[in-house]
Amino acid sequence: xxxxxTRDNSLKVSSAEAIVRGLSPDxxxxxxxxxxxxxxxxLEKLAGLTYPQLAADIMGRYLEDFSADELKSYTDAxxxxxxxxxxxTAPVRKADGMYFLELWHGPTxxxxxxxxxxxxxxxxxxxxxxxxxxxxxxxxxxxxxTGKAALEGFRDVxxxxxxxxxxxxxxxxxxxxxxxxxxxxxxxxxxxNGNFDDAQxxxxxxxxxxxxxxxxxxxxxxxxxxxxxxWGRLLPQIVYYIWTYLRLxxxxxxxxxxxxxxxxxxxxxxxxxAGWYAKQMGLPVGRLICASNKNDVLTQFIxxxxxxxxxxxxxxxxxxxxxxxxxxLERLLFHLSGFDxxxxxxxxxxxxxxxxxxxxxxxxxxxxxxxxxxxxxxxxTAAAIREMWNSDGYLIDTHTAVAYGAAKGMVASxxxxxxxxxxxxxxxPAVIAALGHEPDGSGIGDLEKLESLTAVPAPAPxxxxxxxxxxxxxxxxxxxxxxxxxxxxx
Ligand SMILES: *Cc1c(COP(=O)(O)O)cnc(C)c1O
Numbered sequence: 001x002x003x004x005x006t007r008d009n010s011l012k013v014s015s016a017e018a019i020v021r022g023l024s025p026d027x028x029x030x031x032x033x034x035x036x037x038x039x040x041x042x043l044e045k046l047a048g049l050t051y052p053q054l055a056a057d058i059m060g061r062y063l064e065d066f067s068a069d070e071l072k073s074y075t076d077a078x079x080x081x082x083x084x085x086x087x088x089t090a091p092v093r094k095a096d097g098m099y100f101l102e103l104w105h106g107p108t109x110x111x112x113x114x115x116x117x118x119x120x121x122x123x124x125x126x127x128x129x130x131x132x133x134x135x136x137x138x139x140x141x142x143x144x145x146t147g148k149a150a151l152e153g154f155r156d157v158x159x160x161x162x163x164x165x166x167x168x169x170x171x172x173x174x175x176x177x178x179x180x181x182x183x184x185x186x187x188x189x190x191x192x193n194g195n196f197d198d199a200q201x202x203x204x205x206x207x208x209x210x211x212x213x214x215x216x217x218x219x220x221x222x223x224x225x226x227x228x229x230x231w232g233r234l235l236p237q238i239v240y241y242i243w244t245y246l247r248l249x250x251x252x253x254x255x256x257x258x259x260x261x262x263x264x265x266x267x268x269x270x271x272x273x274a275g276w277y278a279k280q281m282g283l284p285v286g287r288l289i290c291a292s293n294k295n296d297v298l299t300q301f302i303x304x305x306x307x308x309x310x311x312x313x314x315x316x317x318x319x320x321x322x323x324x325x326x327x328x329l330e331r332l333l334f335h336l337s338g339f340d341x342x343x344x345x346x347x348x349x350x351x352x353x354x355x356x357x358x359x360x361x362x363x364x365x366x367x368x369x370x371x372x373x374x375x376x377x378x379x380x381t382a383a384a385i386r387e388m389w390n391s392d393g394y395l396i397d398t399h400t401a402v403a404y405g406a407a408k409g410m411v412a413s414x415x416x417x418x419x420x421x422x423x424x425x426x427x428x429p430a431v432i433a434a435l436g437h438e439p440d441g442s443g444i445g446d447l448e449k450l451e452s453l454t455a456v457p458a459p460a461p462x463x464x465x466x467x468x469x470x471x472x473x474x475x476x477x478x479x480x481x482x483x484x485x486x487x488x489x490x
Contacts, residue, residue, distance in 0.1 A: 001015070001036075002014065002033045003015060003018035003030040003032055003231060004033050004339065005024035005341065006024070006028040006031060006330050006333075006334040006341060006344050006345075007341050008341050009339045009340075011024060012033065013030065014130075015062065015064060015065055015066070015126075016063075016065045016066075016125075016129040019126040019230065019232040020126045020130050020132060020136075022207070023204075023207055023225060023230075026345075028341070028344075028345070028348075029231075029328070029330055029331050030231050031231075031331050031334055031335065032062055035277060035280045035281060036061040037280075038281055038282040038283075043242075043246070043256065046246060051079050051088065051090060051239075052072070052076045052078075052079045052089075053072070054239055054242065054243055054246075055075040055236060055239045056074075058238055058242060059071055059075075059236065059239070063122075063235075065129055066122075066125065070125065074118065077121065078117040078121060083106060083107055083113075083117060084106055085105045085460065088105075090102065090240050090244070093394070096392055096394075096404075097416075098415075098417070098418055099248065099417045099418065100396070100417075100420045101244045101417055101418070102420045103240060104420065104421065104426075104459075107152050108145070108149045108152050108461060109426055109459050109462055110145035110148075110149060110320070110421060110426060111271065111421040111422065112145045112146050112148075112150075113149050113153075114236055114237060114240060115149075115228075115232075115234070115235075115236045115237050116149040116152070116233070117152075119153060119226055119230070119232045119233055120153050120157045122232040123138075123160070123224065123232055124158075124160065127159065134217070135161060135222070136159060136222055137160075137161050137162070137163065137221045137224070137485075137489060138150060138154055138161070138163070138223075138224055138225065138226045139162075139163055139207070139224075139485065140162065140163070140164045141166075141199040141202065141203040142171075142199070143167065143170060143171065143319055143321075143322060144172065144175040144319050144320050145175065145426070146226070146228075147164040147171075151164055151179065151184065154184075155184030155186065156185060156186060161188075161221075162187050162188070163188040163189075163484070163488060164179060164187075164189045164190070165202065165484075166189070166190075166191055167191070167192055167195045167198065167199050168191040168192060168193055168194075168475050170196050170319055170322060171319055172426065172429070172443070173443030174427075174443045174447065174462060174465065175319075175426065176443070177444075177465050177468060178465065180473060181468035181471060182471065182472070188488050189471075189472035190475070190476055190481075190484050191474070191475040192476060192481065193475055193476065193477050193478070194478045195313055196322060196323055197323065199481075200227070200325065202482075203481070206223070206485055212482060212485065212486065215486060216486070216489050218490070219489050219490045227327070228268050229327050233270065234274055234328070235274075237270065237271060237274035238274045238275075238277045238278050240274075241275045241279075241283060242278055244260075245260055254415050256284075257284055258284060258415070259284045259286035260284065260286060260415045260417055261286045261289060261407075261416045261417065262285060262289065262416075263289040263291055263403045263407040263416060263417070263419065264288065264289065264403060264419045265318065265399040265403040265421055266290045266291060266292060266321060266326070267323040267326065268323055268326050268328055269326040269329045269332070270327075272290055272371075273332055275288050276332060276370060286413060286414040287372045288370055288371050289374065289407060289410065290302060290373040291374055291375070291376065291402050291403040292373070292374075292375040292376075293314075293316045293318045293376060294378060295316065295322050295323065296375035297311065297324050297326070298329075298373060302368070302371055302372070305359045306356065306358050306359075307359070308356040309324040309356065311324070316381075316398075317378060317398045317427065317430035318381065318398040318402050318427075318430075320422070325351070330347075333347060333363060336363045336367055337360075337363055347359065372410065375406070376402045376406050380405050381398055382401075382433065382434035384401040384402075385397075385398070385401045385431055385435065386434050386435055388404060389454070395424045395431070397421070397422040397424040397425075397431065398422075398427045399422050399427075400419075400420040400421060401434075425447055425450060425451075425458040425459060426462065428446035428447050428449070429446045432446060432453065435453060435454075437449070437453060443465070447462060447463065
């Protein structure tokens with residue numbers, strides 16, 4: 001199976017090449033030419049697999065140039081009990097009549113670990129398969145969670161180095177501390193005086209610069225991405241939708257074949273798009289509900305067909321969703337248009353020149369068949385955290401609360417799974433305030449305060465930040481990002 005670019009459907013590459021390149025040279029994203037489909041009775045057979053076994057099976061269907069044994073050794077290492085604090089990898093928990101898929105039991109306590117513990121294996125193997133001998137330099141723009149998860153995934157991985165850019169005022173204290181204290185001999189962390197989109201635009205500019213590519217090639221490096229524009233990042237996320245469904249079937253909560261709705265706190269549209277791929281594979285998924293915070297560009301798009309980023313940008317208590325340009329939407333539009341790369345390239349051009357595009361009716365019709373959307377205000381997000389704690393004694397983070405509040409506001413038509421994307425301790429001040437208390441004001445202080453308020457233990461990787469030394473404290477303007485890369489590598 002080949003991968004094709006969303007902006008040029010005549011460009012076809014192997015899965016290994018798609019993973020090495022990250023982004024297509026035309027600026028497009030790679031998608032699988034064919035989405036594999038479960039044969040009848042096949043899902044039942046997967047129900048007894050462990051998480052690493054299921055992950056190897058599902059990814060193998062998309063990765064022709066990897067053997068089953070190879071993939072199994074990667075998933076065993078990526079999702080092993082030493083890296084995950086839960087035997088289950090991704091536990092599914094019931095509260096308030098819904099199911100919460102907890103994706104934050106990995107080393108950085110956010111769902112990005114699900115993909116970024118896996119990506120280094122896929123990427124370094126893909127490079128070997130492509131005969132690439134240079135050191136790969138991973139560039140990441142992060143709204144907080146990706147950066148730390150990528151640093152942790154790539155730290156000290158031979159043949160790689162990683163540089164992370166984050167918006168200086170766009171991440172929480174704990175996230176900042178997590179990144180600034182990162183260990184490893186092949187890592188660098190830089191904050192950008194701007195918002196997430198400035199950082200992401202800067203990274204995209206570096207990727208498309210022929211000049212920079214030539215300069216770093218001279219020093220023995222090649223660039224790649226760990227953002228969710230990389231197929232190797234998206235693919236591992238398909239697994240947990242299938243996993244959740246099978247867990248619910250195994251427990252007798254859902255009958256095999258009955259649809260399940262997923263409500264996903266959405267930013268760059270990677271997580272929810274993985275759910276769409278799972279549905280295309282034949283997983284019985286009803287609605288995919290795209291939940292947004294006050295930055296509701298996606299909600300308005302799904303309702304109106306107009307994607308318009310010309311709007312105020314808000315910093316919210318769910319910063320990983322503070323995004324105006326959702327990159328992975330491009331993949332969905334490309335699939336729904338029947339691989340019409342001219343059409344998609346036109347939309348993306350309009351987005352970069354006018355900040356806006358209007359999608360044709362046919363695409364919107366198919367899009368609305370699978371997706372619904374809702375956005376939640378800051379007040380309602382806080383209320384969702386408080387109500388869940390008071391009614392069920394279940395502590396959820398701000399992002400999960402956006403999805404939970406959004407799902408609660410919709411008429412139920414099937415079992416509802418809330419995709420829970422972060423430990424509440426990553427966003428302690430907002431969670432403390434939501435519970436009606438005054439935050440302490442420091443990252444570690446708030447972590448301890450939330451622990452004493454709720455008696456819910458903080459995850460070890462966050463509790464361990466107490467007393468951690470800061471290694472990285474530089475801050476640059478968006479236009480200085482190129483220079484940061486060059487001076488680090490050359
Ligand atoms: C990244 C992130 C999201 C958004 O996921 P996308 O794939 O970008 O849509 C939601 N919640 C948390 C905690 C995240 O880190």
